[in-house]
Amino acid sequence: MTENISIKITNPDSDEAFPILEELSANLHLRFGSDGRNSFTDWENNNESFVFVVAEMNNEIVGCGAVRPINKTIGEVKRMYSKFSRKKIGQTILTFLEKEAKKIGFTELVLETRVKNESAVHFYQKQQYKVIPNYGKYINRPEAICFGKTLK
Template sequence: MKILKRDSNEPEALELMNELSQILEKITGSSGRGSFNIEDVRSPRSLFAVAYLQEEAVGCGAIRPIDETTAEVKRMYARLSGKGIGSALLNYLETEARKMGYTKLILETRVINRKAVLFYESKSYKRIQNYGKYANRPESVCFEKKLVD
């Protein structure tokens, strides 16, 4: 598997994000499109990444800045389950975030999306009070992970 930085406007990136939106719509009733703007990951100190297996795009993930020390994980998706794609992508995003000077990652998912909740908990993400537009939204659950020891 290889993971590469990509422009979020490239066809394979858009295809993966559209698949993710369709899946989220089925699971949660919301595509998540309203919480993500492609331009968010084209700004400084942000990135969009695509995972490849044998030259096929099989997953994506992004980080965007919240403030000087915090970035937000967005659009995490693995087309294939059980292949370690999500873990590899998240590890890549964490490594790149450290290189960019971030000391913490945060993210939001939906409580009903149990697979995502369990995934982030298994990767040492801790539940935090819902932030930003997710505050006072009981359907949301927010997480953070400190990137420094």
């Protein structure tokens, strides 16, 4: 039986987003020693180039994700998280974000994850993201692996 997942655009500072973002940060800190919060501080409310979503399943927030602009044509995927594995939560969030990114006018999405985060690396490859040279603050950071995807 496939679970029904709904995606909702919201504000990362909202009460509904707070618990899932805290869980994501705690998970990242436990696994990698850094919670990733410092890479998500430039959020601009009421800016149509920024999209933050939560995923809900059975009246529970079970995931989140965001896109923010790198420039006018390239968006960056941030704060992707799924509370449960193998329920298509991440795939549903990412598909939604890709559609929203196209509406904004982005023609490409990029993202970074840790090389050690093998499940994320596999997930993005399965979603047709290709390894790209590290960009921005990830240049010369061997623990980082960057991905990109052209939106069609």
